[in-house]
């Protein structure tokens with residue numbers, strides 16, 4: 093039986109869906125490809141489990157959703173497959189990616205963010221595949237910011253309709269103004285400036301607090317705590333700087349509500365695809381020495397949602 097003739101979905105916890113009755117190694121008709129694209133637009137987060145998948149298949153499958161992008165950092169892509177971005181814990185880069193949380197060393201923990209947000213032109217989406225699963229930890233969280241927008245009160249929707257928000261590209265988490273840094277301490281090799289990890293510097297990126305999704309027309313609350321810095325010219329909408337900061341704190345607290353989140357606990361054979369124009373994500377990281385390997389393919393963004401200052 094061709095598994096792909098009967099694909100179905102199951103609601104995940106809170107947001108996103110699992111697609112089942114699907115086999116990446118079965119033929120994918122144009123109709124099925126269109127159905128997968130429609131599910132991605134509708135739900136923003138798609139989970140596929142028990143897939144027997146090779147790097148070539150991951151690349152081919154990802155292209156259903158758009159042209160693939162090579163990450164600006166060549167050093168982090170696979171030599172053999174430039175389309176694959178390699179996310180590795182338990183390897184040589186750990187020392188730069190280790191920080192302390194309540195005294196415990198954790199590798200690659202990342203707070204809520206959208207990929208390439210700091211460029212003003214986030215990628216369209218991405219697909220993660222579990223290559224080597226950590227025995228514990230290493231969860232990936234996804235947050236639906238279209239649902240977060242819908243859940244705002246009418247008063248708050250009106251208040252943020254005309255504001256713009258700036259994000260400052262800054263390597264030191266302790267300088268992120270709206271991160272919760274309780275219990276956090278950088279590691280001895282945590283990067284201090286972009287060149288420490290081979291990044292160029294980026295000017296501040298500016299986004300409307302509410303971005304209209306270019307393909308679906310959905311309104312997306314464009315508030316992610318990583319790099320979030322300030323409201324642009326709050327006085328123009330009758331707010332003081334302090335009031336603007338309070339507003340951002342309120343919005344960040346809103347995005348942290350569990351009802352907008354799905355937490356993926358990885359098993360071998362898993363793939364997760366998300367809409368990076370609508371969903372934020374984060375990782376819990378792993379304890380020092382734990383091995384974990386994820387391959388990411390990145391779908392190019394063909395719209396500039398923000399702008400650079």
Ligand SMILES: [Fe+2]
Pocket residue numbers: 205206207373
């Ligand atoms: Fe990311």
